[in-house]
Amino acid sequence: MQDIRCGQCNRKLAEGQIITIKIKCPRCHTLNSLSATRAEPERHRASPPRANHEQQSHHSVAGRQAPPG
Known part of the structure; x- marks a missing residue:
């Protein structure tokens, strides 16, 4: 709770x-x-879904594994 005081005399x-x-x-x-x-x-609120997640991704690719083959 907060005190509500007079702006003039501070009562x-x-x-x-x-x-x-x-x-x-x-x-x-x-x-x-x-x-x-x-x-x-x-x-x-949750952010709206993106139309194409792969093109708009801002995540770093460092540490990801390359697909086998």
Whole structure:
């Protein structure tokens, strides 16, 4: 959890996780508007399949064995 403090007088106004909030400080009467930059953690997606994997491969050929024959 994080402390939510007044931007003017630094008084602690709340504690928790925010998405969007507007809160007026009872001490200095400043209206504080806060919002999260991202509501949920970013999820990693699988990369799209490639049309021709052999031509677009960026893997090193070092250490590969040659086919027999």
